[in-house]
Amino acid sequence: MSLFAEVWEAVKAVGAGLGAVNKRISEPAVTEFYPYKKPEIPPVSVQFLALIQNEDGTDRCVACLQCERVCPSQVITIERKRNPEGKGFVLERFDLDFANCMHCANCVEACPVSAIVTVGAFEHAVYDINLLKADKAMLDHIGHEARVWYSPKFGVELRTPEGKIQKAPPEMQPGGLAELLKAEGGEAS
C-alpha cells in the first residue's frame, strides 16, 4: 500500500504546484517599463552631484576646499582666488571627474553651505569616458536642471517653476514623515 500512498502524495504535490502556477497568471506583471516610463526617484538619492547657484545667479560655493579635501577618490579639483571686492574667495575652476567618483556623497556631507548637493538624475551612460569629466559650467547646469535636491545641512530643497528655491515640505524630508507621525501621536496621547 505504501507505493500507492507515495504515488498519491506525488500526484497531490504536482497538483498543488499546478494550481499555484495557474493562480499566478491573473496577477499583474511587476515589470518596470523603464525607458518608456521613467521611475519616480526619491528626493534623497545619490544619483548625481550638482552645484547649486542662488536665485540671483551667484555661486553658493564659498571655495572652502572642504569637498576637495574630503573626497576619498580625489576627483574634485578646485582653483580659487581672493575675492577682489571683499573677503573670502571666488572659484576659478571646479572640476569633478564622474568617471572615478564613487558617489559616496562625502563631499555633500562636508560642504558647509550646501553648495554641492545630490540630485536624482541618473541617466548618464555615455560612450566616451572623457564626457564624464564635468567642469563648473556642467555642474551648474545640472543644478539648474534639477527640480529637487538634497544636502544634509538644508535637507531637501525644491526649485519652483518660477525659479525660486524653497525648502521642501516635511513629508519629503528624510525622516520627516516619521517625525510628523510621531508629533501627531504625541499630540494624541
Added chain:
Amino acid sequence: MSRMPLPADRLVQPKLVGYDPTRPRPWLERLAYTLFFAALWAMVILAYGAVPALFRRFGWLSTTAGFLAYAVVEAVLAFLLAAVVALILIVVLRKYLGKVQERVGPMHYGPAGVFQTVFDALKLLGKEDFAPKRVDWLIFRIAPAIVFVSAFLLMVALPVAGGWVMADLNVGLLYIVAVSTLGAYGVVLGGLSQGNKWGLLGGFRAGAQLVSYEVPLALALLAVGVYAGSLRLSDIVEHQYGVWHVVPLFLSFVVYLVASIAELKATPFDLPEAESELVAGYNTEYSGMSFAFFFLAEFVELFLLPGFMVVLFFGGWHGPLFGLAPGSFAAGVLQSLYFLIKVAVWVWIFLWIRATLPRFRDDQLMDLAWKGLLPLALVGLLVAAFLRMFLEVL
C-alpha cells in the same frame, strides 16, 4: 564649457510601437491569438483537406506528373504548416511563461508582441551560420536536418479529420515510433560532433534520456494498438466511437503523457539542454539557421505529440457533426476544428506542466523511466490485452 552632452539632450521619451504599458489591452491579445488559431486552422484545411481534394477532383493523381506535383505541393505545405505551428507556439510559450512568472513577455513587435517570433526568425536567417574549428563538419551539419526531418515526417501520419491525412499508413503506430526515434539520433549526433564539453554532455544526456523514454512510449502505443486491433491511426480513431481510449487505457495514457514530455525535452526533463548546468546542451555551438532548425523541430514536436495523444486517447476528430455527412468536405472542416481545439488544450497543459515543475536529476530520470514507467507501461499493455480479449468474447 563642458564637453559632456547636456542632460537635456537625453530626456528623449522613446515610444513603444504597438504597446502602451500604461494601457494593457487584453482583448487585443485575445484577438491576435484567435487569429493565430484561425490561421493554423486554415493551414491545416489547406494542407490536409483542400489540396488533396482538388487533386482528386480533377483526377490529376492518376498521372505520374500529377502525382509528383502533388507530392511537391504537399511537402511545401507541410513545411509551411510546421513553420506556422512553430511561430505560433514559440510566442505562445513565451507569453505564457511570462504571465506565470509575472512578467509581460515579448511586447515590442505587433500588438502585445505577438509578431516577436517572426522577427526572431528573420534575425536567425540573417545570422552567420558559424561552425567552430573543432567540429566534425559533416555530422555537425547533418544533425539539425535529421532532427527537423524526423519531426516533419511525423506530420505526414497525423490524421486531422475523417479521411484527411497525407499518408494513411497501415503501420501508423510503428511509423511514429520509428520516426520519432530518428530524432534522438540527430540530437545525440549534434551534441557529440561539436567538440564542446557542454555539447558532449548534453548529447550523452539526450541519448540516455531519449532512448529510455522511447521504450515506455512504444509500449504505451502498443497498448493502444492491441486494444484497437489495428496499427492504422484512422482505424484507432474510428474505434473510439463509443468511449475514448483514455478511459479503458488510463495507465497507458499516463505513461504516454510523461514519456512524451520527456521526448519533448521540456522542463521536468530538460536535462539535455539544461541552461543552468550546460550552456545550451546539445545545441551550444549552433547558430543561425542550424539553431533555428533545432528550435523549429522542438516546437513542431510540441504540436505533434499532443496531436498524437489526441488521436490515440481522446477520440481524434470526434465531435458533434450537426447533420453533416461524415466524409464530406464541410464535415472535414468541422472535424479538423475539433481536433485542433483538443490539441490546443493539450498543448496548454504541456506548457502548464513545463511552467510548474523543476528539473529532474539524471539518476532520478533514469529511475523514473526504468523502475516507474516501464512496469506501468507493461501493466497497461496487459490491461489493454485483457480488455481486448473481453471485447472479443462479448
